[in-house]
Amino acid sequence: MDLKRTAVAGTMESSDIMVTVEPRESGGIVLELTSSVMKQYGRRIEQVIRETAAELGVENALICAVDKGALDCTVRARTGAALFRAAEQENGTWEVGR
């Protein structure tokens, strides 16, 4: 997936996560994560964001995520949405009940 612009998905509401994606030429995936449940779920959130980027074939990007206790499914959906928007792709393959 080719990232073309900066894009955002999600909100700052409780149980949501706001993910901002910025295209990069190199340097791999740089993740800046803050979370209200950092101690308990910081590792897990990072893992889900990186997995989602990898699944969509994104190799280089700056991803800023502000988490307010989102579940894994939300983290995955918001990250995916931000990446699709950054790639200016409308027809992503959405999954339900994963």
Next chain:
Amino acid sequence: MDELLHTIPHIDRISHRGAFAGAGAKRTETFRARSGKDNKVLPSLEEAVRAAGLRDGMTISFHHHFRGGDHVVNQVLDTLAAMGFRDLTLAASSLADVHAPLIRHIQNGVVTHIETSGLRGQLAEEISRGLLECPVVFRSHGGRAAAIGSGEVHIDVAFLGAPSCDPYGNANGYSRDDDTSIACGSMGYARTDAKYADKVIILTNNLVRYPNAPWAIPEYDVDYIVVTDDIGDPAGIMSGATRYTKNPKELLIAQTAANVIDAAGYLYDGFSMQMGSGGASLAVARFLRQMMLEKKIRCRFALGGITGQITAMHEEGMIDRILDVQSFDLDAALSLKKNRFHHQIDATYYASFLFAAAVDQLDFVILSALEIDTNFNVNVLTGSDGVIRGAIGGHPDTAAGASLSVVVAPLTRGRIPTVIDRVNTIVTPGAVVDVVVTDQGIAVNPRRPEVAEKLKKAGMKVYTIQQLKDRAEALAGRPDPIRYKDRIVGVVMYRDNTVIDVIRQIDED
């Protein structure tokens, strides 16, 4: 006369005070002229402290009936620090966010030990990071009353804020003389301190005429009185009525808990109860009220921290008696003032394990929880990040005393599971917790198979606590364990004042 004394057989068994030697001068001035003279009012807090004989290393005590509006603790500690006192033990019935200025007094060596029911805010965070060398001792309200009564905790000087007091020391949490003064309702926790402390100083903003009846604290327990403009912020002490929650999750939990009590057989004519003040536990009262109306039954007594919901039911004639150790809102305080059978009790009467206490007469209690584990142990003291942010209150006292203890909590809060393998801090042991009600299912302690049977017969689905824990984990994922250092920053006492758990310093490295 002395000769006569010697002729009385067995005088040694009768009296050692000798013969009558005159009654002393008799006063003739009017009560009004006399009032205000020869009283216990001193012009300043400093003078009262000196008169009480406070020294370095002693134990001072406070009550928490002013909650987040309290100005007494900070005011007294500022004065004691300025007077140069050091190495004091602060034994408070509880401490709140507003007591963050204690941090400075701890850093400066004025306070070196704390006893409390709970800690919140910045002070709690600093203590979780190792601010105090000596671990903080956490006791339940009943455990504290027992420790003070037995002398395990010896109070040298009690500093007790009172919304009304007469010049001789009859003090109360409200005044029958006026409706405009600050009111905190019951002063149940302060009464134990007043009874057992060596010296008692009342701080009041409202000096009323003798006799300040009814009183919470009688004049014979009071040594000195200081009048000060500012004992607290009325808005922080109490406001209006505690509102019922509108959160559908909490309402679902409350409805389920009410059904559990009914199905378990504890909702009958003449039952007894205690409600928590948290969202879901308070809302249980609303559903119970409806069931009581339908069954045409009454409650014999409601105990505990009292809210406007309970006093409204009392005024409707649905609750015969209220035993009030702590009034949670202004409606409760006003009811205590005007209702004959809304009765103020002290902490010993409420929950001391040394006596048959009011908690021992409870049919059921509704309690909240931060965490519940698969052994039914409950934590209400430390957050899911390991930082102290709560208070024991009467949790273990009422859970142990009530025939049915029902713990209500959402299965997850945000992403944080409530039902887990092992609570961070054991406050109430699973041995006294009977039923756990969450928004996603009920679990009954295997110690109470008859309760589980009754719920099932009433058509309710009962899960194992392990199933609830698995469900929480399936939703939220398994949290990483909190990292602690070895150092112990808090010691948690069970209600019999044995050590039930410790709190360690959080590891943020």
